[in-house]
Amino acid sequence: MQYVFALAGNQNSGKTTLFNRLTGSNQHVGNWPGVTVEQKTGTLLHHHHGKSAHVGPPMLRRNREAEENNDVQLVDLPGIYSLSPYTMEEVVSRDFITLQKPNAVINIVDATNLERNLYLTLQLAELETPLVVALNMMDEVNKQGDAIDVNSLSEALGVPVVPICARNGDGLDELVRQSMMAAEKHILPGKLDICSGDTHEALHAIIHLIEDKARAKGLSPRYAGTKLLEGDEKIERLLELDEGTLHIIGEIIARLEKQAGMERAAIMADARYTFLDGVIKKCVVKAQNAPESPSARIDRVLMHRALAFPIFLLMMLLVFFITFGPFGTWIADGFAALIKQGISLIDRGLTAANTAPWVQALLVDGVLAGVGAVLEFLPTIVLLFLLLSILEDSGYMARAAFLMDKPMRKLGLNGRSFIPMIMGFGCTVPAVMGARSMQSQRDRRFTIMLTPFMSCGAKVPIYALFTRAFFPEQGVLVMCCLYLGGMLMAVISASVLKKTVFHGDAAPFIMELPAYRLPTLANVGRQLWDKAKDFLQRAFTIILAATVVVWFLQTYTFRLTLADTMEESMLGVIGGFIAPVFRPLGFGSVSAATAVITGVIAKESVVSTLAVLSGTEVGSSQMMAALHGIFPSNLAAASFLTFVLLYMPCVAAFAAMRREMQGRGIALASVCCQTALAWLTALLVYQIGGLFVF
Amino acid sequence: MNWSILLGVAVIAYAAWILVRHIRRSAKGDCAACPYCSGCGGDCKKHEGGK
Amino acid sequence: MAKTLADLMPGEGGTVAYVGGEGALHRHILDMGLTPRTRVKVGKLAPMGDPMEILLRGYSLTLRKADAAEIILEEE
Known part of the structure; x- marks a missing residue:
């Protein structure tokens, strides 16, 4: 019989770590139906459900398969502190337990924070569902010098309590065993008399x-x-x-x-x-004379009234320096060289195999050029994500939100908005999802509107490419300008939006400041792997498709004959319509216009399209030369970068925005405004920049 | 028939399929570019296999 | 005038007498452990003096000054 367990607990209690440990790689992320709350389910590993009973001669294979499904599904409930009716997360959790009636609830409790965690436990115990408490972070309890009598705790609460350390994997077998037993025997929590x-x-x-x-x-x-x-x-x-x-x-x-x-x-x-x-x-x-906790000691420096902001700025600069500075580019270049080798190998192979010329062109000049151009940036994106993940998992990001609350409030936002926005530097889509942590619809929409200004990871290839081609000496400076420029525009837009669309104040800001924790290799590794996998999938699906389309439009005319010149091809005609719009911005060529359009599908396409259109190899000097042809001056390049920085995000982001803001109109309006703003700003850059001879 | 032509057609067919799937997903409001939905949290029950 | 949580300086502590406010925020404050007779202490303030870090029940909570002003403390 298939069992369903629910995993409930506070935020920052190690729930995600536990969930990952219990389900391994077989997870599925989705949505709680009807609400924008993320739902994770997975199949429980290490259980012996249904296997223990059989004694006697080995069963025939056929018989064994006829046995029912013995999987245990583990549903990760959102991190909650209580079961009040006020937030979606709480409602979704309590409805799941009371209406879907899982076979057992595993309640993860942070042992360093017992009272507040057990507050939820008491409420879970009222739900007449088998409950097992997983007492996590026992290692930290020991380090602090405290001692917890697990048996008497279990007795006092009326539920089994299993000490675990999710990070190390200690106690997990026992936890699963107790949970299985509670579910199989339907052991309900003891009735407690809490009130007097x-x-x-x-x-x-x-x-x-x-x-x-x-x-x-x-x-x-x-x-x-x-x-x-x-x-x-x-x-x-x-x-x-x-x-x-x-x-x-x-x-x-x-x-x-x-x-x-x-x-x-x-x-x-x-x-x-x-x-x-x-x-x-x-x-x-409790330990006598408990020493100041390590977190408090660290905070005395990092959160010092005078030092906090400068340190934060330094952190951000460090992230950028590592990713885009000498170390980052060294890794990126190495990887790019590898890709180039690979492509030329394939090219020679195809020639040797007497491939039909149009197929070879499609594959090498189309697919490989395009996808290769994007693939080249995998290391950079992974590096950026790695650094941001570490900052988040360590608990520093929460403090950043704490720092930024007052300034954010001046813009009409909440300190909480800060974290999704930082995530926006990785990818707009999870940032938009992250806005779910906002308490109010207004805050959520406001935050989502601003996330595209945080230049996403997919734009990095574009910046990196152009920097290499036009501003080789000033790489880091250009990056800083772009990112800071984006943020500046965000601030300006926020002030405008605050006075117009989003009146009123932001939702209250109450947040737990978690202890500093060393991010586990497993968690960070998993996040990185997910991101890399995601990136590769995008590259080999959408980017590939976009590349093929571009190649096709570029090679053939509307009458499906071979085009002799660029202008004749379908692409040329289409581009010819759109290109004039960009002339005042300095990049009114068909190639540039086309690249911008394909950027709507996925930002990385801008690079792949330019590669395909210029018929050059990724990272080659020919490509650099071709770029100089498309963008006649450094100023034109700068203007193009500005436009790319600010214009509408990719369709994926748009779809996410539309879903999270729950209104097609508002998402569309936001996207149109962004593009208009991009156009104007790029115009200003080009025209005004042109006044100073560059 | 030259195998390479088959290859070319296969690539084009694949690209077409990706595009169609992409458009259909966008229309449904799914995370348009999340083929296997890791970490996007969208309403991705429609993904392959539905494990 | 009774002292409120907002009046405390870093390092200063007190005991909660009454939790004001209403609705979701009020409930959330209570759920997080800021109940009558709870001992609280102020940890640190953000650089601009707002929000505050409140230490209670062995953990840290951030709270805006405006919201902290709703929490009235007992006379010491």
């Missing part, structure tokens, strides 16, 4: 009132009752209580609030934390 006195009475009174209704809806009365006490409107509606019942509940609550001196939401929160205080006292021994 008046609260206890009131809660039980409510539970008694709604017991039947709750059971009818398949909900645990305890869960429903607690939520009603808290004032959960979703549960109220779900239970379809009649006026009379609602009135009585209202009275009970009013009396309780007066007795407790707090209002309803605070009452339950207080009750839970008070209960947890007792549990902690019983089960945890």
Whole structure:
């Protein structure tokens, strides 16, 4: 029988690490239906579900296959701190557990942060689903000198508690074993009496009132009752209580609030934390004279009031310097040389095999030239991603958001917006997805509108190529100008948008500052691998297709005869229509126009198209010469780069934006404005730059 | 028939298929360029095999 | 006038008396552990003085001054 387990826990509790460990490479990322919350599922490894029972002669192969599917699906719920009805993440999680009824819930708890983590555990325990607590980061607990009595903790909570260290893989077998057992035997969490006195009475009174209704809806009365006490409107509606019942509940609550001196939401929160205080006292021994935590010590320097901003700037510059400076270009050049070798090998091979000339042209001048041009930048993109991932996983990015909150607020945004925007430097698509962490629709849309200004990784090949061709000495400077320019435009756009489309203030900023952690090689490696795989897939699918199309349009006329000149070909005709638009910007040639258009499919195409159109090899001096032909002056190149920096993002990004902003109109408008802005800015660059003789 | 012509046609057919799939995906609002949906988080249940 | 969390300087601490505010934010503040009778301490401030880092229950929480002003502390 196929089992389904849910994995729940706070953010920063090591949930992702645990999920990766438990599912290995067989993960599938998708969406929770109807909402923009990411859903990850995977198949559990290392379990012995269904294998233990069979004794006797070996089963025939046929029989074995006839046995039911013994997979265990693990569903990763979003990182949450509670089960309130206020955020999509919480609603999606609680609905999954109460309505989909998984066979067990694994609750990962950060042992260095017990109280807050167990706050969620108490709520999960109310859901009448087998629950196992995975007590993570035990290694850090030991390092701090604290001690946790796991057995008495388990007793106090009424659920099995398994100490683990997700990073090292310790305790995972035991965790899986306990979870399987809990699921197979349907072991429910023990009933806890969290509240005392008046609260206890009131809660039980409510539970008694709604017991039947709750059971009818398949909900645990305890869960429903607690939520009603808290004032959960979703549960109220779900239970379809009649006026009379609602009135009585209202009275009970009013009396309780007066007795407790707090209002309803605070009452339950207080009750839970008070209960947890007792549990902690019983089960945890804190080290005497605990030394200042390493995170606090690091923060004293990194987050020092005077040093914080300069250090942050330095970090960003360092990232750029490593990626685009001598080290990065050395790696990129090496890789490019490899690719060139490969291509010429294939070329000679094809000639030797007497390939039909048009096929050879298609393959070598078309596909290989185009895809090769893009592939060349794999190392650079991977390097950039690596550095950004390390910064994020280490916990530094959270501090960056903390730093940037006030300045972001001046722009009308939230410190939280900062992280998706930084991700935008890698790829716009996950950055747009990352905007889901924003609390309000307004914030989300606002952030998404600005992410394309953060020059994405796919544009790097374009910058690198042009830098090599036109500004060989000033590589790093050019990069800095481009990236800073993008950010400047973002700031300007933000101020405009704030006054027009997005009035009002950003959502509140409350965020846990996680401890600094050394990113695990496994996690970072996986992220890198995913990114590299993604890049390669794009190269060999979309870029390849785009390249073929361009080659085709370039080689044939509309009458499907061989074109003798560029102008005759289909491409020439189409380009001829569009090119004039770019003349005032200094690059009014068919090639440039075509490259810009293919850039809509994927930004890397700009490079591959230019390669194909100029009929040259990637990275060769001929290509450099050809570029100088297409862009008559350095200024034209600069203007082109400006346009590329700012104009509409690729279709993938557009599709993501449309989905996340939930409105085709607004996404389209945003994209049109961007392109218009790009055109104007490039115009300014070219015309005004032309006044100073370059 | 020269095998290379077959190869050429195959490449063109592949390119055409990619384009069509891309357009169809964009229309559905999927992460248009995420062939196997790693790390894009889109509504990619339509991806190959659907594991 | 009672002191609020916003009035504390880095290194200073207090005990929460009452959590003001309403709606989702209010609930979130409570869920994160800022409940009555909780001991809190201010860790550091961002360079421009806002937001604040609040130390409570063994972890760090960022909170804007405006939101911190809703959290009233007990008289010491």
